[in-house]
Amino acid sequence: MAILQQILFVAALATAAWFLIRRAGLIRRAIQLGKPENRTDRPNERFSIMLRVAFGQKKMMTNLTVGLMHFVIYVGFVIVNIEVLEIVLDGILGTHRLFAPYTGAVYPFLINTFEILALGVWIVCVVFLIRRFVTKVPRFQPERHREMTRWPRTDAALILILEILLMTAFLTWNASDSVLREREVGHYGELSNVGTFVVSQFLMPLFANWSDAALVACERFTWWFHILGILFFAVYLTYSKHLHIVLAFPNTYFSDLKPKGEMKNMADITKEVQLALGIAQADPNEAPAEPGRFGARDVRDLTWKNLMDAYSCTECGRCTAACPANITGKKLSPRKIMMDTRDRLEDIQRGWQQNGPEHDDGKTLLGDYITAEEINACTTCQACVQECPVNINPLDIILQLRRYKIMEEAQAPASWNAMFSNVENNMAPWKFSPGDRFNWADQVNQ
């Protein structure tokens, strides 16, 4: 029986690892579709940002209550998973609480810590479900945000419910195990130094009338449910918004270190401008440059960091809740920009898997996913960039899409075209004579 469980366990572990590696590879390939951009300079500064923003969750703390609740889940989930190490080893080796005999009094201390955290995670997940579905925090509501219908909504509920189930299984497992230990049933009685645990002791009375056989079944079921749940969760992550728990770290490390107000320069245009103004001479030996695309029409025109941003987004909607365009009812939602970018990447991946790596579905990010009306509503106010707890930059994508719309398709709102022509001919965005520019000085002494 024990060996059968071991075989099943190793098989489960291997299956999860196979799915995980495959998905990680696909996501990596998807991110690499983006154009190169150097984000490895100033490593100390980057590391410090990662420590503060990802590890320390600095930006989550602007709303302290929610920030602390999120912190409980984060710390709880990370630390409870240390216990997973023992569980995995037990599973492979067919042992039971492998570390207990070697760690003495530290063992119950550790398990008690895990239990308190597990209870914390459990409570916060319930509160988060209530916030989302009962008290209806506005930024999550599909009535107000069209990107929050169907899958994103289900995804959020699934994550919270799954975490509640995992924590419930962990605590129930400890409780049933403690009862078995007290009753000294079989090998359970051998760990005399472990005792009962701080949270699960309150669940033990539930099992008072259970038979030994039923208790063993419960102990085994909850043990298996917990670990299989974790393995499932690990694979599920890669399809879910919840991937932020992994990508938050690299995504903050590769943050944009420039001042927020600085737009990326287009070096190929600088070259042409300098030629046009006679500042630089064309190098006759240089091969004519491949005519690239100005701005971005699809994910391949964005940078890899834009694409990593998309996979790091957990759809919390802080960006959209701060967006002046969205607040006043325009179609633009920075969260939707990120979700559309990820959806586009996922659709491309699906195409690869179904029709081979050269498959082109003929769709584009701008047009099939994001409309001109959305990007034209942006005031470039940086609120979305400021708000993102994992330093995602939706504005950078919006501006690259605008560049495509203007420079490749020449499709600007008519009044923008007028503004362009004024800047070009009158040296100001309005149709004033450049010669009148200094007339204000006549009024200084009036």
Next chain:
Amino acid sequence: MNTETNYQVPTMADLAAKGETPEVLFWVGCAGSFDDRYKKVTIAFVKILNHVGIKFAVLGTEETCTGDPARRAGNEFLFQMQAVANIQVMDGYGIKKIVTACPHCFNTLKNEYPELGGTYEVIHHSQFLQQLINEGKVTLKGGGAFKGRRITYHDSCYLGRANKVYEAPREVLQALDADLVEMKRSRTKGLCCGAGGAQYFKEPEPGRKDINVERTEEALSTGADTIAVACPFCMTMMTDGIKNKDREDSVKVYDLAELVAQAQSL
């Protein structure tokens, strides 16, 4: 009021002809040059510069749009044409330091011109005014015209989030001894007036409400009778918002430089 009427506005060309260089170039910007309302801010700032005796100059008719609205709208070609031409002019005069009353010009000159070869020390007039106050060059006596007046400050995005200038404008207002009240959304959470990203130069996309009205309502809810701004586009948007709410008789929108000039009776 001051009867002195000999304020000077030297141009770079004037000074260059005399073989002189100014301490600082005052970059007026298109709104500061052409917009009737913001010209008053330009004039107020020029009066302050004269008053403290700083050697400054303007480019006059040699100044052209920095290219910011073109770049934000997506027209990188036009932006770079403007930028490179402006850099040529400024480098021709050997300009090192620039002050401007427009956060958009400020951001572009400071952050975006270096990549195209134009590197200058660029400060916004709010920072400049703060320095003058800190150095005692501008003294704003307490108990003056602003004592007890409620002022709320509207953060410009290109000053605040884009360049982390949050405190300088507030310190200037505090020096006025006014009652500075904050809007619910301020500093990093400040709500845009609706003009940025070249929105100023087109009609808003369809929606429930105009952004400037949303922001003006918030400003009015503080009970302030003065909305202080530090950006020509915020100025227009907030002024239009006040008109939209029929409050133009009781609530005024002023730029920091105007308030400082008023406090000094310039």
